[in-house]
Each structure stands twice: as C-alpha cells, then as structure tokens.
Amino acid sequence: MNRRDALRSLALVTGGLVLVPSCDFSQEDILEAYDRLKVTPSMKSLLAKIADTIIPPGEIKGAADLEVPDFILVMVNDCLDENAQKSFMNGFNGFEDYAKSKSGSAFGELDNKQREEVVLTGLQEESEDKNELRAFLGTTKRFTVQGFLLSEYIQTEIKPYSLIPGDYQGEVLISSLNSEKING
Structure with a gap:
C-alpha cells in the first residue's frame, strides 16, 4: 500500500515538473476579450485613470465607476479599422512616456489637476510626431463621453429614458414639472 502512494506521489511530482517550464510568469497576461488589441491589465487600469480624468466622480459616478474603459476597448476592438x-x-503605448516628459512622473502618480493638464496638452499637440498620441486621446475622449452617456446608470437614474413621451397636459405650472426625460 505504501508503495502505491509513493508511486502516485512520484507521478504527480513528475507531471508538475514537466508543466513548470511551459509556464511563463515573466510577462503580464494579455486580455483575450480584445483580440485585435494587445491590452494588459495595467494598460486597462491606465485607461481607467485617463477616462476618470475626462469624467471624474463627483455628485454622480465617474467614468471608471461605470466601467467605461471596457466600453472604450470594445469599441476600438470592434468598430475601428x-x-x-x-x-x-x-x-x-506612448502615453505614459509623454506623461513622464510633461510632468516628471507617471500618470498614475499625478494629482487630478496635473492629470487634466497632461490630457489637455496631449489633445492640443500640433507636432507631426504626436499625431498618434492626439488620435489616441481624441478617440478615448469621444468613447468616454459616449459610454458614459449610454450607461445604464445615466439612462435610468440621472436622466430617465422614456420610450413614449408623456400625456399631453394643457396647463401645467413650471414649478410642478419633474426632472427632465429623454424620449426615444
């Protein structure tokens, strides 16, 4: 009986040793949901910080709280050529280096005011070598606003969507009107 246990343990250890060389722990995993883009979790968190800079949290939720970075990556992966x-x-890929050159530290280490300045100067860059950076920030800004306004939170709690406009009311006091509704 002890011999069987020993052979079983030896087989498990041998199988484990065979699999260990195939495991590469040195590289960061690439998110498979975005098959055309090579996005890592750290890049996704940087995108969340950029989106949160464009629409920061305040009285209502910010862009990162509404998972707008996922929306941005899906739109870029599926809708752009x-x-x-x-x-x-x-x-x-060049944004982090740009942020370091403009502010002296990584984008994630900056406070909100410095982040806003980096994003605004990136959007206003005029040089030819910054075209891709400007295109990245412009696309990110466009999809951040679109994803934010189309989120379930905005459509249900902030500006409730109504498929059919309300009934006609001939005389209504302005003070008795409810919040604004978006009609489809």
Whole structure:
C-alpha cells in the first residue's frame, strides 16, 4: 500500500515538473476579450485613470465607476479599422512616456489637476510626431463621453429614458414639472 502512494506521489511530482517550464510568469497576461488589441491589465487600469480624468466622480459616478474603459476597448476592438486600431495602440503605448516628459512622473502618480493638464496638452499637440498620441486621446475622449452617456446608470437614474413621451397636459405650472426625460 505504501508503495502505491509513493508511486502516485512520484507521478504527480513528475507531471508538475514537466508543466513548470511551459509556464511563463515573466510577462503580464494579455486580455483575450480584445483580440485585435494587445491590452494588459495595467494598460486597462491606465485607461481607467485617463477616462476618470475626462469624467471624474463627483455628485454622480465617474467614468471608471461605470466601467467605461471596457466600453472604450470594445469599441476600438470592434468598430475601428485596422489602421485606426494601430494608431490608437501606438498612442496608448506612448502615453505614459509623454506623461513622464510633461510632468516628471507617471500618470498614475499625478494629482487630478496635473492629470487634466497632461490630457489637455496631449489633445492640443500640433507636432507631426504626436499625431498618434492626439488620435489616441481624441478617440478615448469621444468613447468616454459616449459610454458614459449610454450607461445604464445615466439612462435610468440621472436622466430617465422614456420610450413614449408623456400625456399631453394643457396647463401645467413650471414649478410642478419633474426632472427632465429623454424620449426615444
């Protein structure tokens, strides 16, 4: 009986040793949901910080709270052509270096005011070598606003969506009106 246990343990250890060389722990995993983009979790968190800079949390939830970075990556992955995707990713990969050159530290270490300045100066860059950075920030800004306004939170709690406009009311006091509704 002890011999069987020993052989079983030896087989498990041998199988484990065979699998260990195939495991590469040195690289960060690439998110498979965005098959055309090579996005890592750290890049996704940087995108969340950029989106939160564009629409910060306050009285209502911010862009990162509403998972707008996922929306941005899905839109870039599914809706943009290959050249626009390459331009987006090149600008995305160069953004951290740009932030370090403008502010002296990484984008994640900056306070909100410095983050806003980095994003605004990136959007206003005029040089030819910054075209991809400007395209990345412009696309990110556009999809951040679109994803924020189309989120369930905004559509249900902030500006309730009504498929059919309300009944006609001939005489209504302005003070008795409810919050604004968006009609489809």
